[in-house]
Amino acid sequence: MGNEANARQLDHHPMHGVLKMSEFINALQVGEHHQQQTIQAYTEYRFAYRICASQLRPVALLQITYVLEAISSATRPTIILQNRPDVASLFTIDPQTGVVRTVESNLEPGSTHELLVIASDQGLPQPLESTAFLSVTVEKSNELRPQFDIVWLTDNGTPQIYENLTIGYVLARISVRDAKYDSELSMSGCESICMKQTDSSNVYLLIVCGVFDRELKNSYNLLFLLSSDDKVILEHPVHLEILDVNDNPPRFEHSLIRVTFNRSADQFDVPRIVATDADHEGNARIRYSILDTNVFSIEPDTGILRLQKEFDCSAGEVRFRVVAEDGGKPPLMSIVDVIADVIESNAWPPVFTKPLYEVSVKEDAEPGTCLLKYLVSAGLHWINLYPFDPYLDN
Template sequence: ERRRNLAGNILLLCYFMFIFKYDIQVIYSIPEELSKGSLVGNIAQDLGLDLKRLKTGRARLHIGNSAEYIVLNKERGVLLIKERIDREALCKQTTPCALHFQIILENPIEFYRVTVEITDINDNAPIFKMNSMLFEISESAVRGAKFVLEKAFDSDVGINGLRSYSLNPTDNFVLKLHDHTDGEKEVEMILQKPLDREKQQEISLVLTAVDGGEPQLSGTVQIHVTVLDANDNAPVFKQSMYRASLAENSPKGSLLTTVSAADIDQGSYGLVTYSISSNSDLILDLFEIDETTGEVHLIGEVDYETSKHYQIDIKAKDHGGLTDSCKVILDIIDVNDNNPIIDLMSTTPSIPEDAKFQTVVAVMSVHDTDSDNNGVVKCFLSEKIPFTIENSSKGFYSIVTESNLDRERASEYNITVTCSDEGVPSLSSSVTLTLQISDVNDNAPVFERSSYEAYIVENNTPGLSIFTVKARDADWNQNARVSYILEDSSVNGVPVSTYVSVSADSGVIHAVRSFDYEQIKDFHFRVKAQDGGSPPLSSNVSVKILIQDQNDNAPQVLYPVQTGGSLVAEMVPRSAEVGYLVTKVVAVDVDSGQNAWLSYKLQKATDRALFEVGLQNGEIRTIRQVTDKDAVKQRLTVVVEDNGQPSRSATVNVNVAVADSFPEVLSEFTDFTQDMEYNDNLTFYLVLALAVVSFLFITCLVVIISVKIYRWRQSRILYQSNLPVIPYYPPRYSDTLGTGTLPHVYNYEVCRTTDSSKSDCKFGRAGSQNVLIMDPSSTGTMQRIQSDKSILDEPDSPLEVRLV
């Protein structure tokens, strides 16, 4: 019932301080020995936290290296006893006794400091170290003689600690208590009635120690007194208190101080021995005294962080049983023997690369159990990284981002925190935490080239792979997954998607159709590379496809024109010399390159000894002198071949009339028509054509003569009048004087070998008009400039006759 009353009187004290975000300290007070599951306090209510926040923030207790006695119930928001708490085992004689821990919340990171003070209950009775105390007292001991008794020890503190002593019986002795400044009581047994050995040689007493708890607990020890013959002087210490100091971690055997007591008695009664009368095992384990010299030595290890002061009770006793006591106060000097302790309270395993400035990635507490400068700690990061450490409050540090992060430069950081104290020499501790930088889609795909150019042979199979475009993305995972898209555009008014397609995953470009070099030689389009981020980023590249020619077109003969209903013949006079140009076979090949290089061969001829064909230019020339014996009608078959692999060819039939006059040609015409299976109406059309040509020829002569006379008269008039009058000259056509049978005039050069100054077939231009230029400074003077010569000016131009 008393424990329930104590539990009901829990004290709630809250202190608010500024920390990184929140620094709230809650203090509870509970009695020791509470049963498991007992309520400590409603922490959610006291901190003003919602129960949902405890769950979403994954609230937990951070107790550091201490034993876990308290547990957090997040469902109820209360602190409960997890393990039975024994104040004496936890804190010994230290007061106040308290548990310190923190409550950590995440998202965002928050922490609150909690202190649970453990109050003492009277669960330990006073005890004496010794089962009995033996005294030998001379009968000559005078009234008021003092005998120091061993003190009892009560592990409880405060009101529950040792309060008083009682002695029974009190016939010869009474108790006297001395209170010291440290709160302890010194117990002395005072002789109030002289002893008489002859009446009573042995006296038995009971010393009872009582504490102040409710109910009171007590402990007893037997005191056995042996009455001796007279020894009327007790030892006396020169000082009632000695003070010494000792550095912690001093070696065993170190001399602390030397105590001294004197006894003026003679003989054995004057011999003094020393002993430590402390009732604490800790004192006896750490110190010893030489019983004859009084030197106090260290036999254990002292630690400033465990205890800063020690009190050693020393007793001097003569052989007559008389005693005296003194105290040695030992001060422990701190030495910098403890490294700073770094406790990572909360860490973040990863943050995105676009995290904002001053983003918290870890919170830790740092403390050093040393004192003064030995316990002053400073923390820093050991590397040049985009993070910094900030002291959010006393003993608490936060690691925050200091600059922008870039996962493509560094995807992981090993952050090493080093904390050093200001002792001499300085001690330090380090801890390393690994932080992953998660990717953000901040890099667009980049093509391996600024532009692409690829070749494909015409007449390809649809679906053929042409080549591959490749783009890389510096991001990671889905953000680096590149897809390829054909951008909308048109080629000659047709969507480019009807020409090519691109594989979205691999970037392989396929031909959608079969290409024809003669229709399209190249085309451009653009390919876009897009990543899989959200939102996606993209870039594009220009692609040029060049169509390569195949020898898929046979040569086409332009001249002589092959007609189905008429006969074309070239006339050669019988006076023609060797090398006479009969005609020229004109052919073209719509292919390109070597596929369009043409060669001409004479396949069949009426007289192969009379004609030859130029291999490169297709010119048909005589190779001997024409004689009267040569037949009038000659028929040649010329094959035109290109240089492709395999080559393609075309044939053309050339009819040649060997005659000096038209009548001679006409006399053989009948035979021509029979050979060609023409009908009889051709004769009429031939005569009609000759009549029309003759009429036109005569008309042209009259017109030319008239124009010449007109120009001559105009020039005379201008010369006589001295007027700047520009006469009109009609245009001069290049085919006016022509007698050939070609539908148009062709100007060509012949190139038989590499040494020749002429080249292959070249189509000529119509002769230009005359240009008149008048000089203003000289009247009556005109210049005629003819820019181009007609093909009729060439001396080798053959006379051609078209027979219809």
């Protein structure tokens, strides 16, 4: 599994600033406990930024490949931007994508801002972190540079698309201005998106030409390059997010599930029926219900089985069905057959309190007189036993 970090300039008017980047390693090993310390190499990012840039203009994209040997749903990286108090309000970072943007447009020409980027997971018992330094230098230039503009034709006007888009759907319109006549625009990063030039030489369309599946890949890093004479004169990366569609029903591991319900067990030792859903968030939220029995009930959110009424263990097994339904609109469901064996057994055999009992009886004792009362321990219960003597009963 490789470790990599990508940092690209997002300014529409790229400068000739220097980028120095060493490998960013964020390797976490998760076993039974989140205990592996983060492995980190020193990382430095340097960007030149135009003073004429507008407010909320992207500065850089810091992409971290998060490596886990066993990824849990509770362990996801988040990114935090820290800097000096005097520049704290100048930049912001998207905690999910790693895109750094300007907050103020009146940046001082020639100024340099040193930022500390912290990548922190949500592991237990405590989060682990790695850091990288981001240096942004503000430059002013009157040189005419190509301008790259992209308009997203999506529902919210941002690079977010649903995974069920059909082939031929137009995603975005791109225009390149003030470029040389022999300039060529290329795109990489996603084989399911094709770029087509229109009748205007400086206008392009992004068109869906393949299939998206969020369960296989939930985002893409697109890279647009404008080249002339084999030299890159403009570089513009875009983080494309794939949104979830409820296209996966809940799934059980087996088509028939057999469980054993021990009525003598404590309340924590109960069987549970579990289904999984490959979708995301609300589309993957599962609720359970039960069919064909009134002996058991099932907790809707956890799938834990509960015994509802008295049941004769000698009656054998109980057959019923469990329904798992997700939270999508419309919802999808799956049904599994369940066989439950109801038993009652103790983990501890009966134990007498003494190995030897001695008792004295008067010779004129009346028939039926109690001679000895035994107290026997049977697990969590105490059993009273009385001796039976046929001679005394007579």
